[in-house]
Amino acid sequence: MSTPTTGQTLTLSDLIAPHLPYLRRYARALTGAQSSGDTYAASTLEAILADPTCFEAHTHGGKVALFKVFHGIWNSSGQPVADLDEGPRARALKHLAALTPNTREALLLNTVEGFSTSEIGTIMGSDIDEAARLIQLARDEMQESVKGRIMIIEDEAIIAMDLEGICNMMGHEVTGIARTHKAALKLGQKERPDLILADIQLADNSSGIDAVADLLEEMGDIPVIFITAFPERLLTGERHEPAFMIAKPYVPEQVISAVSQAMFFASTDVLKG
Numbered sequence: 315m316s317t318p319t320t321g322q323t324l325t326l327s328d329l330i331a332p333h334l335p336y337l338r339r340y341a342r343a344l345t346g347a348q349s350s351g352d353t354y355a356a357s358t359l360e361a362i363l364a365d366p367t368c369f370e371a372h373t374h375g376g377k378v379a380l381f382k383v384f385h386g387i388w389n390s391s392g393q394p395v396a397d398l399d400e401g402p403r404a405r406a407l408k409h410l411a412a413l414t415p416n417t418r419e420a421l422l423l424n425t426v427e428g429f430s431t432s433e434i435g436t437i438m439g440s441d442i443d444e445a446a447r448l449i450q451l452a453r454d455e456m457q458e459s460v461k462g463r464i465m466i467i468e469d470e471a472i473i474a475m476d477l478e479g480i481c482n483m484m485g486h487e488v489t490g491i492a493r494t495h496k497a498a499l500k501l502g503q504k505e506r507p508d509l510i511l512a513d514i515q516l517a518d519n520s521s522g523i524d525a526v527a528d529l530l531e532e533m534g535d536i537p538v539i540f541i542t543a544f545p546e547r548l549l550t551g552e553r554h555e556p557a558f559m560i561a562k563p564y565v566p567e568q569v570i571s572a573v574s575q576a577m578f579f580a581s582t583d584v585l586k587g
Contacts, residue, residue, distance in 0.1 A: 326366060330359070333377040336427060337384060339559055343422050343575050344388070346537075358384040374436055381423070381437045388419075416440075417452035418575065424449050425571035426560065456574035461485045462508030464573070465501060467525055468541070469493040469517035473562075477511055477541075480569045486577075495520035495528075502529045509576055510538045511569075537576040 337358065342351030361383055362369045368386070371379040416438060423429045423437060424445075434445040464481045466488060468474040474491045481488050489505045492498035494516050510529065512522040526538050543562040558576045560568045 326362065326369065329369075329371045329376040330362070330380055333380050334359075336377070337380055340381070340422060340427055341384065343426065343558055343572070344419065346575075354384065354388065357387050361387060374433075378429070378433050378436055381427070381429075385419070385437050385439070413455050414448070414451050417448045417455060420445055420448035421452035421456070421571050422575065425565075425567045453570070453574075460574075460577040461487075462577055463487045463489050463505065464509045464511060465489050465498070465507035466491045467493075467498045467510065467512040467516070467522050469513060469515070473513075473541075476566075477569065480566050481511075481573065484570060484573060486573070492525075493517040495522075495525040498522075498525040499528055499532075502533060506533055507536065509573065510536060511573070512538060512540055514540060514542045514544075539572050539576055 334355070338352060338355045340351075341354040342348055345351045345354065358380065362380075368383050369379050370382070373379070374382065419438065420434055423434045424431070429437065431442045431445040431449070434449075435441050438445065438448075440448075461484075464486050466474055466477050466481075468477060468491060474493075478488045478491065486509075489507050490501045492501045495518070498512075498516075510526060512526050514522045516522050516525070522540070526540075530536060530538070537558065539558040539560060541560050541562060541564065558572050560572050
């Protein structure tokens with residue numbers, strides 16, 4: 315199956331492949347987990363293969379068309395996030411379900427995936443005004459809902475200070491800033507955070523990914539947001555991958571959105587909401 319474009323013919327794979335890592339990122343942020351997010355992404359591809367006409371790349375462009383198909387599946391499934399009966403994570407998800415419908419989706423589409431309100435309207439089947447209303451409502455509801463402790467793993471002082479300022483502005487407490495793998499482990503032993511914000515490349519050429527892995531081995535299930543100039547390197551499908559990512563250079567709204575989303579999936583009992 316191919317779709318004609320100016321001067322050439324592109325296959326469905328050509329049209330979808332560049333945008334698939336970002337759909338996977340979005341799906342994981344909605345569901346809070348790699349496995350459930352990837353299940354939705356896979357269902358989107360299966361739907362397109364079963365009926366290529368639902369993928370309206372010629373009208374909307376490849377990325378908008380792909381996310382539009384995803385949303386059709388997401389909405390038809392009732393937008394489930396997880397199947398958990400008890401525990402702090404289940405309580406967080408119930409809290410999440412109490413938010414105004416479609417607000418999280420609109421916020422993520424705008425601040426993390428970079429869609430305009432017009433594109434969000436196309437993806438979600440609404441108009442520009444409704445998309446803008448949902449984005450603002452999401453910001454208001456989510457920032458007021460959950461507060462917690464955040465660890466920052468970042469070797470660039472200016473970025474670390476900026477992230478700390480954003481977290482404090484949102485009402486969260488920053489437990490500290492670590493510039494190396496070793497410092498991150500030491501900071502984690504001192505105080506257990508509810509969320510980790512981590513760069514990938516650290517000051518001594520150590521890996522932020524390895525630092526996070528070691529912290530989680532000791533602390534258990536804590537949400538992590540990776541901040542990287544190369545998000546596609548974390549979406550290879552070859553290993554365990556994070557649910558939450560923001561790309562450098564970022565804008566404050568992206569950090570606010572990602573932190574708000576991740577806090578809803580925090581598994582600790584100490585979150586106040």
